[in-house]
Amino acid sequence: IGFCLNRLFCGTIMALALKECHRVAVSAVKLASKLTRKCSPSTAAKATKTDASPVTVADYGSQALICRTLLASSVRHSIIAEEDTDDLQNQPQLLNTVYQLVQEQVSDNITVNDVLQYIQSGSQRTADGAFWTIDPIDGTKGFLRGEQYAIALALVAEGIPQVAALACPNFERNNTTGWVLSAIKGQGCWASPIDVDQDGEIITLGSHVPETPQIRFVESVESGHSAHDISADIKSSLGIVAAPVRMDSQAKYAAVAMGLADLYLRIPTNLAKPRPECIWDHAAGALIVTEANGVVMDTSGKELDWTTGWQMTNNTGVVACNAGIRSPVTAALKEVLDKKRASL
Numbered sequence: 354i355g356f357c358l359n360r361l362f363c364g365t366i367m368a369l370a371l372k373e374c375h376r377v378a379v380s381a382v383k384l385a386s387k388l389t390r391k392c393s394p395s396t397a398a399k400a401t402k403t404d405a406s407p408v409t410v411a412d413y414g415s416q417a418l419i420c421r422t423l424l425a426s427s428v429r430h431s432i433i434a435e436e437d438t439d440d441l442q443n444q445p446q447l448l449n450t451v452y453q454l455v456q457e458q459v460s461d462n463i464t465v466n467d468v469l470q471y472i473q474s475g476s477q478r479t480a481d482g483a484f485w486t487i488d489p490i491d492g493t494k495g496f497l498r499g500e501q502y503a504i505a506l507a508l509v510a511e512g513i514p515q516v517a518a519l520a521c522p523n524f525e526r527n528n529t530t531g532w533v534l535s536a537i538k539g540q541g542c543w544a545s546p547i548d549v550d551q552d553g554e555i556i557t558l559g560s561h562v563p564e565t566p567q568i569r570f571v572e573s574v575e576s577g578h579s580a581h582d583i584s585a586d587i588k589s590s591l592g593i594v595a596a597p598v599r600m601d602s603q604a605k606y607a608a609v610a611m612g613l614a615d616l617y618l619r620i621p622t623n624l625a626k627p628r629p630e631c632i633w634d635h636a637a638g639a640l641i642v643t644e645a646n647g648v649v650m651d652t653s654g655k656e657l658d659w660t661t662g663w664q665m666t667n668n669t670g671v672v673a674c675n676a677g678i679r680s681p682v683t684a685a686l687k688e689v690l691d692k693k694r695a696s697l
Contacts, residue, residue, distance in 0.1 A: 371516055371537050374428045374508050378518035379535050381422040382504045385415040386520040386531075386547055388458050389490060394499045398450050402440060407493050410447060412436055414454040415489035415504055417471040421459070423485055424474060430508065433663050434475025434487035435633050442469065479662035483510035486663075488633040492602025494575065499523070503602040507636035512660045514538065514640035520547060521604045526611060534607050534641050542610060542644035556611055558646045562677030563615050565591045570616035571598045571605045579670075580620040583689060587618065590685040606638025609673050610645040616682060617673040620652060624690065625697050629664040635671055642673045649673045652690060654683045 392411040399409040416436045423432060441448050452465045475487055485508055492502035501523050508516040518535045526532060531547035534556070545553030563569070568591060573579040584597060598614065608614040621627035639649040639657060650656060652670035661667055674682050 368540075370428070371540070374516040375518070375535060375537050377422065377426045377428055378506050378508065378516055379533060381419045382506050382518045382520040383533060383547065384422060384458060385418045385489065385504045386522050386533075388414045388418055388454050389496070389502075389504065390522055391454065391457070394497050397497065398447055399497070400440060400444060400447060407497065408436065408440070409490070409493060409496065410450045410454060411496065412490045412493060413441055413447075413451040413472055416475055416487060417451065417455045417468050418458055419487050419489060419504075419506060420471040420474045421455075424471070428508075430482070431477050431480035431484040432475040432487065433477050433480060433484055433632065434489065435631070436472060436489060437476040438469050438473045441472070483508060483515075485509075486633045486636050488603070488631075488637075491634060492604070495601025495604075500574075501600040501602050501604040503604050503607070503638075505603050505633060505637040507640060509632075509636060509659050514636045514659060517637040517640040519603055519607060519637045519641055521602075521607050522547060524604050524607055526613070532607065534610060536641045536644035538640065538644070540644070542641050544611060556645050558610075558612055558675055560677075561612075562675060565678065565681050566594050568593045568615045568678060569595060569598070569613070570618060571600060571608050571614045572618050573605075574599045574601050577622060579618065580622045583620045583693060584618045586689045586693075587620075587682075587685050590689055591681060603634070603638035606642050606673055609647055609675070610642045615675045615678060617671075619671040621670050624694055627669045629666045630668065630671060632659065632663050632665055635665070639671075639673070646676060647673060648676045648679050650679075650683075652686050654686070
């Protein structure tokens with residue numbers, strides 16, 4: 354009896370801790386979304402990182418606000434985030450704009466150095482034990498086009514995502530633009546309009562399973578992020594009728610979790626030497642889909658491994674789908690990818 358009570362007590366403490374992490378995470382992404390929505394995509398100051406990808410003042414400002422929120426909370430852990438200050442420190446005008454954006458969103462006076470420290474607190478690339486992972490603006494190109502982007506935050510503990518919050522400021526559902534999706538491992542997934550301060554509705558994919566020709570699938574806008582030609586072959590193998598919907602960011606996970614899409618494909622563009630996915634691009638969205646009773650796996654059907662730091666080196670590509678179509682999707686992936694690899 355004592356053993357059972359101890360387990361019950363530990364389970365209760367864990368549930369309470371995760372609930373507080375969830376509250377902090379939702380608060381953090383909502384605050385960051387206020388900053389990003391104040392930045393006009395057409396005029397947002399931007400730079401190019403060493404990997405040739407764009408970064409804007411909104412990326413830096415969002416990360417600063419989220420890190421500041423986490424560091425000031427009772428649920429402090431290591432942080433693995435996308436941005437660092439290496440490029441920003443050498444661009445004083447850009448840095449000053451980031452500082453002003455962050456200062457507008459906080460009640461106390463902060464300094465430029467404070468902002469740099471907030472951003473840099475997410476520069477770890479590995480972590481022992483629990484850690485937060487942040488993509489301050491997932492889909493920066495989508496943000497710059499005024500299209501889909503997401504602010505993604507997840508807590509990874511015991512090797513798996515435990516808490517997730519995903520703000521999608523331009524996502525439309527039920528005639529409402531701007532949604533926050535969130536999840537706690539084993540407790541479910543919720544969605545609410547981004548400006549509503551109340552608990553969201555529980556979302557679940559339910560028991561509906563689409564016939565394969567009616568599968569609705571989403572993929573990246575950028576052909577450099579996902580192989581559109583291979584996706585087209587998988588579409589043909591499954592007999593899917595509709596063309597794919599292309600959108601940036603983890604908004605694709607939101608579409609699957611909300612039942613607005615049935616399948617999300619992210620196929621490596623170089624099968625001979627696939628580039629590892631980044632943990633901040635998937636941790637939040639993956640938990641949200643699985644807690645909505647969906648399935649997330651890599652292109653070989655394996656579960657995603659969250660224990661390898663910022664790069665997910667034990668997986669190749671990512672697939673998220675309605676659980677009812679996992680079998681035909683996995684078979685189509687194997688058929689198409691085996692054929693492609695044999696021709697290399």
